[in-house]
Amino acid sequence: MxxxxxxxxxxxxTTDDYEAMAASGVVAVIEPAFWIGxxxxxxxxxxxxxxxxxxxxxxxASQFGIRHYCTIGLNSKEANNEELAEGVMELIPRFALxxxxxxxxxxxxxxxxxxxxxxYRLQLELAKKLGLPVMIHTPHRDKKRGTTRSMDVCDEHGxxxxxxxxxxNNEETVKETLERGYWAGFSIYPSTKMGxxxxxxxxxxxxxxxxxxxxxxxxxxxxxxxxxxxxxLALQQGIAEEQVRLACYQNALDAYGQSGQMKExxxxxxxxxxxxxxxxxxSILRGGREPRVEEGKSRRTMDxxxxx
Amino acid sequence: xxxxxRNLLRECLQRQLDAQTGAWLEAQIAALMQxxxxxxxxxxxxxxxxxxxxxxxxxxxxxxxxxGKSIEGWDPRGWSVTDAARILVLSGLPRTAIPFAQRFxxxxxxxxxxxxxxxxxxxxxxxxxxxxxxQVGEGLRSNMRAVFEAIAHHNPYPKTYFEEHRWNHMVLKAxxxxxxxxxxxxxxxxxxxxLARIMCDFAHERWAAGRSVPFEIWRCVGPFAEGQAxxxxxRVLGSGETIERHAAALALAASPDLRAARLLQDFPAxxxxxxxxxxxxxxxx
Numbered sequence: 001m002x003x004x005x006x007x008x009x010x011x012x013x014t015t016d017d018y019e020a021m022a023a024s025g026v027v028a029v030i031e032p033a034f035w036i037g038x039x040x041x042x043x044x045x046x047x048x049x050x051x052x053x054x055x056x057x058x059x060x061a062s063q064f065g066i067r068h069y070c071t072i073g074l075n076s077k078e079a080n081n082e083e084l085a086e087g088v089m090e091l092i093p094r095f096a097l098x099x100x101x102x103x104x105x106x107x108x109x110x111x112x113x114x115x116x117x118x119x120y121r122l123q124l125e126l127a128k129k130l131g132l133p134v135m136i137h138t139p140h141r142d143k144k145r146g147t148t149r150s151m152d153v154c155d156e157h158g159x160x161x162x163x164x165x166x167x168x169n170n171e172e173t174v175k176e177t178l179e180r181g182y183w184a185g186f187s188i189y190p191s192t193k194m195g196x197x198x199x200x201x202x203x204x205x206x207x208x209x210x211x212x213x214x215x216x217x218x219x220x221x222x223x224x225x226x227x228x229x230x231x232x233l234a235l236q237q238g239i240a241e242e243q244v245r246l247a248c249y250q251n252a253l254d255a256y257g258q259s260g261q262m263k264e265x266x267x268x269x270x271x272x273x274x275x276x277x278x279x280x281x282x283s284i285l286r287g288g289r290e291p292r293v294e295e296g297k298s299r300r301t302m303d304x305x306x307x308x
Numbered sequence: 309x310x311x312x313x314r315n316l317l318r319e320c321l322q323r324q325l326d327a328q329t330g331a332w333l334e335a336q337i338a339a340l341m342q343x344x345x346x347x348x349x350x351x352x353x354x355x356x357x358x359x360x361x362x363x364x365x366x367x368x369x370x371x372x373x374x375x376g377k378s379i380e381g382w383d384p385r386g387w388s389v390t391d392a393a394r395i396l397v398l399s400g401l402p403r404t405a406i407p408f409a410q411r412f413x414x415x416x417x418x419x420x421x422x423x424x425x426x427x428x429x430x431x432x433x434x435x436x437x438x439x440x441x442x443q444v445g446e447g448l449r450s451n452m453r454a455v456f457e458a459i460a461h462h463n464p465y466p467k468t469y470f471e472e473h474r475w476n477h478m479v480l481k482a483x484x485x486x487x488x489x490x491x492x493x494x495x496x497x498x499x500x501x502x503l504a505r506i507m508c509d510f511a512h513e514r515w516a517a518g519r520s521v522p523f524e525i526w527r528c529v530g531p532f533a534e535g536q537a538x539x540x541x542x543r544v545l546g547s548g549e550t551i552e553r554h555a556a557a558l559a560l561a562a563s564p565d566l567r568a569a570r571l572l573q574d575f576p577a578x579x580x581x582x583x584x585x586x587x588x589x590x591x592x593x
Contacts, residue, residue, distance in 0.1 A: 047418060050418070054419075055420055055421050055452070059451070059454075093351075094350045094354075095418065097351065099420050100420065271362055
């Protein structure tokens with residue numbers, strides 16, 4: 001089954017992870033702009049970060065036959081550094097129109113502070129102006145209220161719920177998100193956000209109509225195979241294949257495809273020019289080395305002793 | 309910058325685009341003449357692929373010939389209509405207080421992969437080309453092979469503007485990332501003794517590691533091959549794959565050293581083919 005991981009901070013992951021994801025069926029990832037585990041102190045490092053996720057990271061992914069997209073935005077944590085935030089807000093329009101940018105995101109609330117609110121609203125307006133979907137990061141703390149508020153503000157600004165993915169849902173938030181007509185993202189992230197057994201129960205209870213499964217893997221203890229393991233577990237536990245396909249592939253494509261920047265042909269039948277430029281599934285790198293390895297064979301084992 | 313080159317690009321685009329898209333593009337170029345600020349330029353560059361798509365730019369043989377005549381070596385084969393339109397916009401920006409090289413650097417720093425490729429493909433057409441060399445050097449340092457090749461392949465900029473050190477390192481890097489040398493323009497004209505020495509050292513390093521040596525390196529060695537380099541070529545001529553032996557023969561034929569000629573005497577068929585132009589670097593590809 002083809003899979004999409006529509007929330008993965010690949011900039012923090014290794015090539016082993018890309019390899020494992022490709023082997024598990026992931027054909028495309030979306031890398032949301034976020035913070036990097038510690039605050040950036042100046043706008044220059046944010047500029048370089050955004051350049052990386054529209055540039056080098058896309059190339060890295062392509063070596064494993066994975067198509068890489070991203071979202072552009074000022075995250076809620078760093079929205080609290082006003083000087084930085086002002087500088088970043090000037091960069092956002094420049095990056096939001098890059099190829100393969102599928103949404104403004106991830107944006108929303110962390111502490112639900114006034115500055116977070118200000119920049120969240122400004123970016124919702126920008127998304128509307130540019131006709132881009134929005135990816136919302138719902139807060140870890142005071143989650144239920146923060147999730148409701150995130151959607152209230154979208155409504156207030158007149159966003160169409162079908163253009164908005166509310167991410168990091170859980171059992172407490174899912175009902176409202178679905179009822180209000182938003183896409184409901186679930187991040188299969190060990191110990192904190194969502195486990196895959198719980199995810200299967202949610203699919204059983206609510207169906208997959210607006211549900212999007214992602215890994216949100218990043219620099220923390222997280223699982224780049226979150227989507228693949230959820231798909232496998234769901235199938236094992238009797239969820240219909242079509243439901244799994246919606247939650248782990250099609251809905252992400254439908255939601256973010258509204259940007260006009262993400263199409264199934266991108267990975268099924270890449271244009272010749274694309275193939276050369278950004279989708280070098282079989283490119284030979286560094287002195288003739290073939291980066292894709294045989295299926296099922298991982299370099300992460302001491303048994304494979306020879307390093308050529 | 310060449311007006312003939314820009315006119316050619318413009319005509320090809322207008323022929324290929326539907327009337328509405330063609331008019332949109334012309335309107336953007338006209339608007340930038342009034343307001344050439346970065347913010348306006350960013351939006352135009354961002355909108356171009358959305359409006360024009362990525363179809364290959366259609367060029368007739370006559371147009372290709374005219375391209376190479378308007379700017380020596382300019383080869384827009386393989387460009388997309390988006391490449392062409394972005395380069396048309398950039399090369400026609402009105403002069404402002406900010407030098408073009410500075411704007412080019414800013415664009416490169418915030419470019420996505422496809423934009424980087426476009427930006428560097430357009431090098432032959434930009435104003436004040438000598439002022440761009442430093443940023444082009446940055447581009448060569450890229451780990452993205454397609455970006456590197458946008459500069460190194462089918463592009464007359466390196467042979468025209470690079471000083472020897474940068475030239476040599478570009479050729480060497482091509483080998484390291486598995487990029488062919490043949491599409492580099494000026495490979496024979498810009499050959500030099502330092503590059504020949506680097507290539508021989510590279511061959512020894514590969515042999516010591518038990519790895520193969522790309523046959524194309526001998527093209528850079530031939531015209532300066534003497535002493536130890538002749539021994540290296542003799543080694544390749546006497547072993548290796550057919551393509552490597554042919555490459556060694558071609559390199560020896562270009563060498564000024566008398567030993568090279570004597571070595572070739574043992575291979576009359578190969579020498580005959582080289583003499584009659586049946587075996588050339590082009591036929592080896």
